[in-house]
Amino acid sequence: MRVTVRGFDIYKAYLDPEQQAGLVADIRQVAEAAPMFSPETPYGKPMSVRMTSAGALGWYADRSGYRYADKHPSGVDWPPIPDAVLRLWHDLTGLEKAPDCCLINYYGEGARMGMHQDRDEADFKWPVLSVSLGDAGLFRIGNTTRGGKTESLWLESGDVMIMGGDARLTYHGLDRIRLGSSSLLPYGGRLNLTCRVARGIL
Numbered sequence: 001m002r003v004t005v006r007g008f009d010i011y012k013a014y015l016d017p018e019q020q021a022g023l024v025a026d027i028r029q030v031a032e033a034a035p036m037f038s039p040e041t042p043y044g045k046p047m048s049v050r051m052t053s054a055g056a057l058g059w060y061a062d063r064s065g066y067r068y069a070d071k072h073p074s075g076v077d078w079p080p081i082p083d084a085v086l087r088l089w090h091d092l093t094g095l096e097k098a099p100d101c102c103l104i105n106y107y108g109e110g111a112r113m114g115m116h117q118d119r120d121e122a123d124f125k126w127p128v129l130s131v132s133l134g135d136a137g138l139f140r141i142g143n144t145t146r147g148g149k150t151e152s153l154w155l156e157s158g159d160v161m162i163m164g165g166d167a168r169l170t171y172h173g174l175d176r177i178r179l180g181s182s183s184l185l186p187y188g189g190r191l192n193l194t195c196r197v198a199r200g201i202l
């Protein structure tokens with residue numbers, strides 16, 4: 001079933017439990033090679049979300065700002081994007097072009113992400129694909145400028161969402177998770193993958 005909220009296309013229960021478990025195994029491998037960390041925001045506060053990336057580039061933040069980096073903070077390359085994730089991207093976006101970053105966010109108890117635009121990429125014509133795994137997360141969708149009325153919806157394990165077109169620069173955030181609502185992850189919490197084309201052609 002597909003629902004569209006303010007231009008965000010949400011495919012509810014797109015992944016069956018077996019596919020979800022397969023993705024978790026893939027992500028575990030990525031996180032073994034490139035361990036999760038909590039980046040510091042430019043304001044000097046650690047983010048409550050833990051993250052790592054797969055692909056040529058990984059998303060990174062510290063006091064000098066938000067950006068893509070070609071290495072994990074430990075100095076190792078980011079692991080390749082798992083095949084199953086690439087297949088999902090191509091199936092759902094219909095694009096031949098591959099993403100060059102798959103950001104992996106982990107929300108434990110109390111973790112959240114404030115309202116923001118995804119705007120560290122070179123070209124906003126490419127969509128962002130989002131995959132939710134584990135505990136449900138309350139996702140908030142705003143407007144293309146900061147503020148204004150928002151709408152919230154629960155993203156559940158196996159839901160896949162595309163943020164593209166006019167919605168590509170819509171503000172969004174994750175208010176909270178419903179801890180223990182899924183048994184996919186052994187210790188609970190929520191994983192969110194976002195695949196992006198970060199680099200431009202130059």
Ligand code: SIN
Binds near residue numbers: 105113137139192
């Ligand atoms: C993000 O906007 O980067 C993450 C959204 C989510 O966790 O669903």
Ligand code: FE2
Binds near residue numbers: 118
């Ligand atoms: Fe985002």
